[in-house]
Amino acid sequence: MIKTDVDGARQFIDDEEYTKTYEMAENAFRQVEQASGPGNNWLGWRRILKEPNDAELERIERHAAEIRKNADIFIICGIGGSYTGAKAIIESLTSGFEGSGLEILYAGHHMGGRYLHDLMEYLKSPREDGEPKRVYLNVISKSGSTLETALAFRTIRAWMHEEYGDEAKNRIVATTGESGGVLNNIIEEEGYAKYVIPGDIGGRFSVLTPVGLLPVAVAGIDIQTLYYGAVAEYELTESDPGKILEYATIRYILHKNGYALDVIGSFEPEMMGFAAWTQQLLGESEGKEGKGLFPATASYSTDLHSIGQMIQQGQRNMLETLFVIEKPISDLKITSMSDNTDELGYLEGKTFHEINHSAQEGTVQAHLEGGVPVIRVILEKLNAQQIGRFIYFYELMTAVYVYMLDVNPFNQPGVENYKQAMYRLLGKKD
Ligand SMILES: O=P(O)(O)OC[C@H]1O[C@](O)(CO)[C@@H](O)[C@@H]1O
Numbered sequence: 001m002i003k004t005d006v007d008g009a010r011q012f013i014d015d016e017e018y019t020k021t022y023e024m025a026e027n028a029f030r031q032v033e034q035a036s037g038p039g040n041n042w043l044g045w046r047r048i049l050k051e052p053n054d055a056e057l058e059r060i061e062r063h064a065a066e067i068r069k070n071a072d073i074f075i076i077c078g079i080g081g082s083y084t085g086a087k088a089i090i091e092s093l094t095s096g097f098e099g100s101g102l103e104i105l106y107a108g109h110h111m112g113g114r115y116l117h118d119l120m121e122y123l124k125s126p127r128e129d130g131e132p133k134r135v136y137l138n139v140i141s142k143s144g145s146t147l148e149t150a151l152a153f154r155t156i157r158a159w160m161h162e163e164y165g166d167e168a169k170n171r172i173v174a175t176t177g178e179s180g181g182v183l184n185n186i187i188e189e190e191g192y193a194k195y196v197i198p199g200d201i202g203g204r205f206s207v208l209t210p211v212g213l214l215p216v217a218v219a220g221i222d223i224q225t226l227y228y229g230a231v232a233e234y235e236l237t238e239s240d241p242g243k244i245l246e247y248a249t250i251r252y253i254l255h256k257n258g259y260a261l262d263v264i265g266s267f268e269p270e271m272m273g274f275a276a277w278t279q280q281l282l283g284e285s286e287g288k289e290g291k292g293l294f295p296a297t298a299s300y301s302t303d304l305h306s307i308g309q310m311i312q313q314g315q316r317n318m319l320e321t322l323f324v325i326e327k328p329i330s331d332l333k334i335t336s337m338s339d340n341t342d343e344l345g346y347l348e349g350k351t352f353h354e355i356n357h358s359a360q361e362g363t364v365q366a367h368l369e370g371g372v373p374v375i376r377v378i379l380e381k382l383n384a385q386q387i388g389r390f391i392y393f394y395e396l397m398t399a400v401y402v403y404m405l406d407v408n409p410f411n412q413p414g415v416e417n418y419k420q421a422m423y424r425l426l427g428k429k430d
Pocket residue numbers: 079080081082140141142143144145146149202203204284412415
């Protein structure tokens with residue numbers, strides 16, 4: 001199960017205030033459970049774990065196996081919740097140094113012209129053996145109209161049709177809402193394979209739908225284990241939500257007492273994709289009506305040598321969340337050397353994981369002394385089962401905590417503002 005260590009935050013909180021606020025967390029959990037809070041038609045991320053759709057999981061596995069067999073490159077084309085979760089899972093469970101095999105690339109998550117130009121050049125360039133690259137594309141957009149994604153999709157699919165002719169339609173997969181929107185029109189016209197994003201699940205809560213599951217399965221990750229990890233966490237927290245309520249209570253009290261930032265990070269670089277995923281999950285859910293903790297991210301030790309200074313001695317308005325892995329998948333012993341010119345001989349016999357652990361403990365001690373409350377969220381091991389649990393743990397914690405703020409966790413009205421201003425400048429007709 002997902003464990004937490006909140007001692008480093010509780011010391012900043014008065015016991016009486018904690019007990020009183022915990023009751024609010026219980027009420028907020030009841031709102032989620034009974035679907036009685038604002039945005040209660042957006043709770044499909046719970047429904048899918050209560051009633052798993054095994055037929056869909058199997059369809060995704062079959063399709064992913066076929067893509068893995070035939071593709072050199074698989075492009076995930078989406079923005080926000082349409083790609084962040086898959087990227088986080090893939091980066092956490094694959095090493096990035098596999099070398100040969102299927103390459104996973106991303107598009108549609110920004111409008112950088114150079115990036116897309118260079119990506120297209122790369123796709124067009126032949127493989128080492130001189131053969132053309134076999135490219136597959138998964139466009140993921142619930143609305144089907146997000147401009148960043150739609151433009152990248154237009155660019156890549158136009159080239160794929162030119163390059164592969166009729167075969168292109170077997171290489172393009174679309175994941176979108178049940179009906180409506182231009183993407184559904186394109187799918188109908190071209191005959192692309194389609195996966196549906198359920199209407200009651202918003203983008204940032206959609207990683208355990210085909211949005212995340214198809215790309216993750218294509219990356220060779222066992223989606224059954226991932227999915228049923230989330231189911232296990234769902235079942236556990238239905239009867240025993242204590243850890244979630246504790247976490248939400250602490251976050252709520254710190255927010256109420258004037259804290260403004262949550263610096264989310266890890267000493268494990270492979271968890272940083274999840275820092276980005278959590279950033280969107282929390283940010284779009286709580287940042288409304290003048291409320292919310294700004295979710296910043298920090299990768300350690302790297303960022304101890306940049307924003308570490310600020311965390312230690314800057315404005316005292318931040319808490320810190322650390323994702324911890326107890327047992328590493330793999331580890332490395334410090335190299336033994338006959339001489340000790342580099343004066344590191346005292347570390348011989350230790351592993352990098354052990355030393356990283358000391359770096360983490362030392363940092364937590366320093367940050368606590370510097371007045372920064374620290375919450376640790378702990379995975380026993382980095383595997384598909386624990387990651388599935390972690391995903392649901394955060395989804396539920398987010399919903400409970402945001403209900404405590406008396407805010408609808410499931411909409412993001414503010415995101416429209418930049419779109420409208422951009423469309424005006426681009427001269428889009430209504
Ligand atoms: O899947 P779509 O409709 O392209 O939206 C992408 C993302 O944009 C948002 O609606 C706003 O950022 C996110 O919630 C969503 O994940």
